[in-house]
Amino acid sequence: MDQGxxxxxxxxxxxxxxxxxxxxxxxxxxxxxxxxxxxVMGPPDTYYEGGFFNAILSFPTDYPQSPPTCRFTSxxxxxxxxxxxxxxISILHSPGDDPHGYEAASERWTPVHTVETIMISIISMLxxxxxxxxxxxxxxxxxxxxxxxxxxKVSKIxxxxxxxx
Amino acid sequence: xxxxxxxxxxxxxESMEYISDEDNDFGFPQAEEPVAxxxxxxxxxxxxxxxRERIQEALDAVTxxxxxxxxxxxxxxxxxxxxxxxxxxxxxxxxxxLRDKVGxxxxxxxxxxxxxxxxxCGVCFDDFKRRDxxxxxxxxxxxxxxxxxxxxxAIANGPSVxxxxxxxxxxxxxxxxxxxxxxxxxxxxxxxxQYGVRSxxxxxxxxxxxxxxxxxxxxxxxxxxxxxxxDIHCNCGHAFCFTCxxxxxxPVDCATVEVWLRKNSAESENLNWILANTKQCPKCKRAIEKxxxxxxxxxxxxxxxxxxLCLGSWQEHGERTGGFYACNRFEAAKKxxxxxxxxxxxxxxxxxxxxxxxxxxxxxxxxxxxxxxxxAMKAMTETTVEQLSEVTMTPTSxxxxxxxxxxxxxxxxxxxxxxxxxxxxxxxxxDGKQSxxxxxxxxxxxxxQEIAEVYLDRLHGVTEKELNKYVDGTITDLGGWGKFRExxxxxxxxxxxxxxxLVEELEKGLDHLLTTYRATTxxxxxxxVAEEAAAGPSSSKAKPEASKAPSKKASGAKxxxxxxxxxxxxxxxxxxxxxxxxxxxxxxxxxxxFANQDLDAEVCEVCEMARWE
Numbered sequence: 001m002d003q004g005x006x007x008x009x010x011x012x013x014x015x016x017x018x019x020x021x022x023x024x025x026x027x028x029x030x031x032x033x034x035x036x037x038x039x040v041m042g043p044p045d046t047y048y049e050g051g052f053f054n055a056i057l058s059f060p061t062d063y064p065q066s067p068p069t070c071r072f073t074s075x076x077x078x079x080x081x082x083x084x085x086x087x088x089i090s091i092l093h094s095p096g097d098d099p100h101g102y103e104a105a106s107e108r109w110t111p112v113h114t115v116e117t118i119m120i121s122i123i124s125m126l127x128x129x130x131x132x133x134x135x136x137x138x139x140x141x142x143x144x145x146x147x148x149x150x151x152x153k154v155s156k157i158x159x160x161x162x163x164x165x
Numbered sequence: 166x167x168x169x170x171x172x173x174x175x176x177x178x179e180s181m182e183y184i185s186d187e188d189n190d191f192g193f194p195q196a197e198e199p200v201a202x203x204x205x206x207x208x209x210x211x212x213x214x215x216x217r218e219r220i221q222e223a224l225d226a227v228t229x230x231x232x233x234x235x236x237x238x239x240x241x242x243x244x245x246x247x248x249x250x251x252x253x254x255x256x257x258x259x260x261x262x263l264r265d266k267v268g269x270x271x272x273x274x275x276x277x278x279x280x281x282x283x284x285x286c287g288v289c290f291d292d293f294k295r296r297d298x299x300x301x302x303x304x305x306x307x308x309x310x311x312x313x314x315x316x317x318x319a320i321a322n323g324p325s326v327x328x329x330x331x332x333x334x335x336x337x338x339x340x341x342x343x344x345x346x347x348x349x350x351x352x353x354x355x356x357x358x359q360y361g362v363r364s365x366x367x368x369x370x371x372x373x374x375x376x377x378x379x380x381x382x383x384x385x386x387x388x389x390x391x392x393x394x395x396d397i398h399c400n401c402g403h404a405f406c407f408t409c410x411x412x413x414x415x416p417v418d419c420a421t422v423e424v425w426l427r428k429n430s431a432e433s434e435n436l437n438w439i440l441a442n443t444k445q446c447p448k449c450k451r452a453i454e455k456x457x458x459x460x461x462x463x464x465x466x467x468x469x470x471x472x473x474l475c476l477g478s479w480q481e482h483g484e485r486t487g488g489f490y491a492c493n494r495f496e497a498a499k500k501x502x503x504x505x506x507x508x509x510x511x512x513x514x515x516x517x518x519x520x521x522x523x524x525x526x527x528x529x530x531x532x533x534x535x536x537x538x539x540x541a542m543k544a545m546t547e548t549t550v551e552q553l554s555e556v557t558m559t560p561t562s563x564x565x566x567x568x569x570x571x572x573x574x575x576x577x578x579x580x581x582x583x584x585x586x587x588x589x590x591x592x593x594x595x596d597g598k599q600s601x602x603x604x605x606x607x608x609x610x611x612x613x614q615e616i617a618e619v620y621l622d623r624l625h626g627v628t629e630k631e632l633n634k635y636v637d638g639t640i641t642d643l644g645g646w647g648k649f650r651e652x653x654x655x656x657x658x659x660x661x662x663x664x665x666x667l668v669e670e671l672e673k674g675l676d677h678l679l680t681t682y683r684a685t686t687x688x689x690x691x692x693x694v695a696e697e698a699a700a701g702p703s704s705s706k707a708k709p710e711a712s713k714a715p716s717k718k719a720s721g722a723k724x725x726x727x728x729x730x731x732x733x734x735x736x737x738x739x740x741x742x743x744x745x746x747x748x749x750x751x752x753x754x755x756x757x758x759f760a761n762q763d764l765d766a767e768v769c770e771v772c773e774m775a776r777w778e
Contacts, residue, residue, distance in 0.1 A: 003310065007289050064288055064311075065318035091334070094322070110332040111288045111315055 004063040008033040011115050023119045025057075034059040038070075038119060042158060043127045047151050051158035052165055055087070055122075057115065067092045067109035070122060074164065075157045077150075079129040079140035088135035091121050207388040208407065210400050213362065213381055220365050227252055233269070236342035239361060240267040243327060247369040268330055268339035270302040286311055287333060299347070301331045303338030313348040316340070320353045324360040324367075376410045377403035394419050402539075404579060414583045416671035417590075425586045429525065447476040524589040528582050534625075535578035541629065542571040552636050557646050566650065570628045570657045577621045577664050584614050587671060610671075617667055620660045620757065623772075627653055655771035659757035666758070752776065 012033070015025050022043065028035040036057040042048030053076060059068040070092060072085035080088050090107045134140030142150045211219065226249045227238040244267045245251040255263045264270075283292040286308035298306040307315070311332075319326040329345070331338040346354055366372045366383045370390050375382045380401040388395070394406045396413040405412055409419040411426070443452040446462075448469035453462065455473055462479075463470050470479035546568055554561045592607035631649070634640045751760040754769035754776070761770050768775055 003289065003314065010290060062314075062318065065314045094318075107334070110334055111311060112332045112334060 002061075004059065004061060005033050007064055008036075008059060008115075012036075015115065020116055020119070022123050025115055025119070028056065034061070034063070036068075036115065038115075040119065040122060040126070042161075043123050046127045047154040048126050048158060051161040053161055054164075055085070057118070064111035064113070066094055067113070068118070070118065074161050077136075077139055077153050077157055078126065079131045079134040079136055079143050080125055081139075082135045086135070087122060087125070088133075089121055089125050091118065206398075207386065207395065208397050209385045209387060210375075210397075211383050211385065213383075216362050216365060216383055220361065223247060223249055223365075231256055234341070237267075237269050237339070239327065239342070240269065240339055243267075243364055243368055247365055247372075265337070268328075268337040270338040288315075299344055301338040301340050301344065303331050303333070303336050305331050305333040305336060305338070307332065309348060312344065316345050316348050317350070317353060320349060320356055320360075324363055326357060327360055327364055373407060373410065375399040375401060375403055376405055377401050392419065394422075404576070413579060414586070415580065416668045417583045417586045421586065421590050422583075425589070428521075429528075444473065444476065447471050447478075520593075521589070524585045528585040531578050531582035531585070535575055535582065538571060538575045538578055538625070542568065542575060545571055549632075549636055553632075556635055556638070557643060566654050566657070567628065567632060570624060570653050573657045573661055574621065574625050574628060577617070577624070577660060580664050580668060581614075581617060581621060584610075584617070584667075584671070588614070613667060613670075616756070617664060620656075620663055620772075624656050624660045627656060652773060656757075659759055659771050663758060 012025075012027065023038055023040045025036055025038045027033065028037045036059070038055050038057055040053045040055060042051035042053065051074075053072055053074040055070055055072045055074070057068050057070050060066045070087040072081060072087065074085075076085055082088060091109055091113060094109050129140075129143055131140040131143050139150070142153070223242060224235050224238045227233070227242060228235055230253060231238070231241070233241070241252050241256070241263065242249070244263070245255060282295075284295055284298055284306050285292055286298060287305055288307050288311035291308065293308050298308050299312055300306045315332055316326075316329070319329050326345075329340040330336065331340060342357075345357060349357065366374055369385075371386045373384055373386075374380075375384060375397075377399060380399060380403060382399050382401060384397050384399065384407065386395060386407050390407075392408060394408050394413075394415050394417070396404060396415050397407050398404050398413075406414055406419060406422075409422065411419070411422055414422045417425075443454050445451060446453050446464040446467060446469055448471070449464060449467040451464065451466050453464060455462065461470065462473050471477060472479055550561050550564050550567065553559070553564055553567065557564075588607070588610060592603045592610065632653075635646065635649070750764075751762050752764060752766075753760050754772060754774065756774040757769060757772040759769055759771040761776075763770065766776065
């Protein structure tokens, strides 16, 4: 078995034994360690509180050398999530994308990251959106200029996510 | 061998005279300039091995002064763009800041090793014996397998691996080269070293790669790097500009070259097709493609009916003009210039296009000639020199001058080519409008360009045609070979100095030149002399003073001592020059600008062109 599978299996075992607060994780299909299904709970004291958002984590074959991608399957409205649900945060970018900017390299993917650290980053993304380099420009604009509208829109997707349960 | 040949020169005694004269008159700037133009090149070319040596030198310089490891020195140097002085400056002004920036962690924290016990790898969370894990100086431990994966991925990602840091998020510690080499494969190690060389050239402001395909040489600029163009002749034969990496293009500046090349790539394809396939409607000037056989054309735009052959109005065609196909009205039609008011705008656009076409065609033609010359030079070094050596019974080492001559042709073609770009941008705006001063400058520029062209064509002719007469056996009598040789060497020299001077003066700008010229001529020189002074950039610098001098008649005795005289292509000399020349102690050839010391000579010592009209 290759390093990636070993590592993923180990993480799966840990997470089933000792679940981490804020999310739950499992495999999409028990025979494939490289596709995870995760559910993120909307962090308390945020617009997303009370929501249950499903996402798929897809790991590349050379994990942990390269980062996985994370895509929300539940409807999502957030400056750092693309319209198709793909999450855009710096730790999911490999350092090779930006050869000379090593200041930022420390915030990018390194093999040390695990499902747990990724999920914690995503939860923290939900609590504090970064509107500097938005993936969803409309959401970022709304976040800046029409906070009330943003809140209404998020409440709607939170309700929707609860209905889906 | 060579000196034996000298004996057969028909004017041997005089050439000896010249040599003895030389000492007296050597102080003249004209005599020195060709020498000055061959001063040391302001750049150096390095092969990859030489680069590695130089990198080692830089590393040694840093490691010995700062007492840090070589791997650390690479990082510091890279941060400071491989400038050893800057490293020393930054290091000694704020060591901690520099260490922090490049990730040199001072000391290993002692907490990391639970001595003797097992340690957990930070990536795969497996437990390992202490000796199976590694860390950078920060002490974050990972197993060798995980290091290997990390390093391999990083090397595959490109030169940024030179800045590789500990995998722990937010940890800045640099991964030492020893660790990288311990886990990386042989191929990856070579790649890593290669990245080092690349960084040395690419991160260094004073260095650059030769852009020729397949050439792996790097060039170091030995003068201060600026935005001025700097011509580089790489050992591979490619000539390029250090500043913009385009082909060498002096006297034109880099920004103009960029604009020109962009214009060419946007327009040349269309232009070539239009040139080859269309004529312009004589009335509205639109480009028209003839798509049917008959000569009776009707413009689809303005409905003007005309003859495809002579472009004259169809109304005037018929028996009177000798039939449609024996059209003899060409001259008449060409002379006519009556256009109605409405066509003025079209005329405008047409002028702009024509102006551009004029310069572009000449630019492109010279480029073609340059490429042909490059091929000829290749053939020359490969075979011609060999053959010539047999025919003339001269060792090949003595025949370097023919290759030099050809190289000169290549260089000159390139310079000439760029003077057309210069001409396009410097004397008028797009549609050809220009001020009176512009016009004057343009005339002056074109005159000089013309002279340069005459020279170059002469040199090109001699190196190609006349030389071939020896190679293919048309000339079997070797009596003239020595003279041919001297002639060609001289011609090469003279052409080189003329072109060098042309480039220098054009770079300074024609304003400068015209001012100098006015300052030297307006005071006392008679009008003809002023005109003559305008003929060449160098003559305007000679600061002539009027005085008495032997007349042309006095020199008649030596007239015709040279056999190989050629009719001058352009001549503007006036005899009143003799006065000035006597004072100066030499006369300047109006073709090659060579300062001839023999005041009585009738032909130029070097180019053998006639002194007088």
